Amino acid sequence: MSSVTPAADGDPAARPLRKDAERNRARILAAAREVFAAQGLDAGFDEVARVAGVGVGTVYRRFPERRDLVEALFQEEVDAVVARAEEAAADPDPWRGLVGFLHWGAEAQAADRGLAQVLAAAGRGHERVASGRDRLAPAVDALVRHAQRAGVLRPDVSGLDIGIAVAMVGRVGGPDRARLRERYVTLVLDGLCLRRDAPTPLPQVAVGEDDLACVVEPVRRPR
Amino acid sequence: MSSVTPAADGDPAARPLRKDAERNRARILAAAREVFAAQGLDAGFDEVARVAGVGVGTVYRRFPERRDLVEALFQEEVDAVVARAEEAAADPDPWRGLVGFLHWGAEAQAADRGLAQVLAAAGRGHERVASGRDRLAPAVDALVRHAQRAGVLRPDVSGLDIGIAVAMVGRVGGPDRARLRERYVTLVLDGLCLRRDAPTPLPQVAVGEDDLACVVEPVRRPR
DNA sequence: GTGGAAACGGAAGACCTGCTCCACTTAGCT
DNA sequence: AGCTAAGTGGAGCAGGTCTTCCGTTTCCAC
Numbered sequence: 322m323s324s325v326t327p328a329a330d331g332d333p334a335a336r337p338l339r340k341d342a343e344r345n346r347a348r349i350l351a352a353a354r355e356v357f358a359a360q361g362l363d364a365g366f367d368e369v370a371r372v373a374g375v376g377v378g379t380v381y382r383r384f385p386e387r388r389d390l391v392e393a394l395f396q397e398e399v400d401a402v403v404a405r406a407e408e409a410a411a412d413p414d415p416w417r418g419l420v421g422f423l424h425w426g427a428e429a430q431a432a433d434r435g436l437a438q439v440l441a442a443a444g445r446g447h448e449r450v451a452s453g454r455d456r457l458a459p460a461v462d463a464l465v466r467h468a469q470r471a472g473v474l475r476p477d478v479s480g481l482d483i484g485i486a487v488a489m490v491g492r493v494g495g496p497d498r499a500r501l502r503e504r505y506v507t508l509v510l511d512g513l514c515l516r517r518d519a520p521t522p523l524p525q526v527a528v529g530e531d532d533l534a535c536v537v538e539p540v541r542r543p544r
Numbered sequence: 545m546s547s548v549t550p551a552a553d554g555d556p557a558a559r560p561l562r563k564d565a566e567r568n569r570a571r572i573l574a575a576a577r578e579v580f581a582a583q584g585l586d587a588g589f590d591e592v593a594r595v596a597g598v599g600v601g602t603v604y605r606r607f608p609e610r611r612d613l614v615e616a617l618f619q620e621e622v623d624a625v626v627a628r629a630e631e632a633a634a635d636p637d638p639w640r641g642l643v644g645f646l647h648w649g650a651e652a653q654a655a656d657r658g659l660a661q662v663l664a665a666a667g668r669g670h671e672r673v674a675s676g677r678d679r680l681a682p683a684v685d686a687l688v689r690h691a692q693r694a695g696v697l698r699p700d701v702s703g704l705d706i707g708i709a710v711a712m713v714g715r716v717g718g719p720d721r722a723r724l725r726e727r728y729v730t731l732v733l734d735g736l737c738l739r740r741d742a743p744t745p746l747p748q749v750a751v752g753e754d755d756l757a758c759v760v761e762p763v764r765r766p767r
Numbered sequence: 768g769t770g771g772a773a774a775c776g777g778a779a780g781a782c783c784t785g786c787t788c789c790a791c792t793t794a795g796c797t
Numbered sequence: 798a799g800c801t802a803a804g805t806g807g808a809g810c811a812g813g814t815c816t817t818c819c820g821t822t823t824c825c826a827c
Binding site: 338339341345370375376377378379382 | 802
């Protein structure tokens with residue numbers, strides 16, 4: 322979660338960075354991970370620089386475009402999602418695998434705004450992060466097919482549906498609304514299963530009359 | 545949808561506006577409805593003024609705070625949602641009423657970013673729009689109880705759950721993704737019903753390999 | 768028609784944000 | 798140690814948005 326590719330930055334022919342530059346690069350990546358998770362992918366570079374303890378100029382020199390930073394960061398985060406999907410697909414109980422993946426995915430996206438945005442961009446086929454989708458889609462598709470062949474998942478849904486469902490639920494609520502998200506994952510899963518006689522019990526949520534800060538986050542306005 | 549309270553603006557003791565002022569006020573409200581629907585509640589006042597064909601100063605004089613404008617606008621929009629919920633609750637077939645309300649609500653929120661934000665704020669208990677929730681919550685609760693008493697809706701969900709579900713699905717996709725939203729409303733409804741033997745058929749969506757612009761919209765960063 | 772209060776509009780100032788640039792510092796080689 | 802190229806940081810500029818302010822226009826009561 323915090324290891325960083327040491328030097329070779331895509332182009333293996335590039336001369337290695339100086340030691341201090343490499344150290345700062347790592348600091349910037351760590352800071353960006355933190356800031357992007359909290360504020361989303363268009364957080365100010367100033368903030369990233371402040372958290373990293375370097376000047377803005379340094380951030381811009383190392384990552385001239387925002388995409389460069391995002392790309393460097395989320396390669397590994399996407400890997401984590403792919404790994405989790407494969408793990409879920411390997412579960413001997415296919416339904417349990419699917420359930421686990423949905424819960425985990427919703428929580429991961431809720432905890433990290435940047436991740437949510439990257440996955441959305443990957444789904445949308447954005448050039449630079451498209452490689453993310455190319456790895457992600459097969460993994461989720463495999464999970465879906467696995468559950469469908471076992472006859473527990475309805476046959477008319479695709480991996481894309483699962484991705485969108487995770488994204489939808491992941492947008493619900495603030496940081497401490499984990500219970501609420503579990504509730505909606507359970508609800509969606511009751512819609513995803515092939516058939517059922519009774520509803521799956523939902524996690525109870527105690528919301529006070531004036532403590533309904535649990536709604537879906539507002540959309541952002543386009544630039 | 546386009547009628548506007550002529551003069552009495554909250555305070556009945558206020559002297560009536562001059563005729564031109566009243567005309568401009570109506571123009572501003574119409575423009576704001578359009579602009580807020582497209583761009584969300586924090587669209588620039590400049591844009592509202594431009595669309596209304598008045599100067600920015602006029603907008604600021606009539607509505608010194610953004611909240612004043614939002615409040616004046618969405619009183620009636622919330623009324624429309626309440627009316628739709630009551631209509632749905634009055635349906636002799638309670639399940640059909642619920643299905644119709646979810647489809648309508650998701651589409652309404654997708655078509656109007658401003659409405660989505662206001663409903664979110666209302667759910668969150670925001671002071672000025674709190675009155676909206678006070679009217680909305682009972683209407684949706686009645687719809688839910690109606691369906692539950694008829695034994696078609698699972699008993700462990702509340703009106704709030706319905707509101708959040710509508711909001712979640714309403715965030716999916718862009719303007720022409722109505723089909724996709726229908727798909728997820730159907731899926732959620734299959735999770736909401738008391739029991740079912742087979743999945744409800746989902747509306748088919750044809751998405752090309754690189755036309756996956758169907759993901760949930762990104763979250764916005766806080767000010 | 769006239770006087771004066773109300774309303775108008777948009778230029779201008781305050782502010783905020785993304786990015787560049789260059790005088791200075793530092794690592795690493797000899 | 799001394800030299801040089803690589804690296805640094807933050808002041809400052811450009812471009813954008815929000816809000817105010819005041820000279821001009823419009824309405825309406827008389």
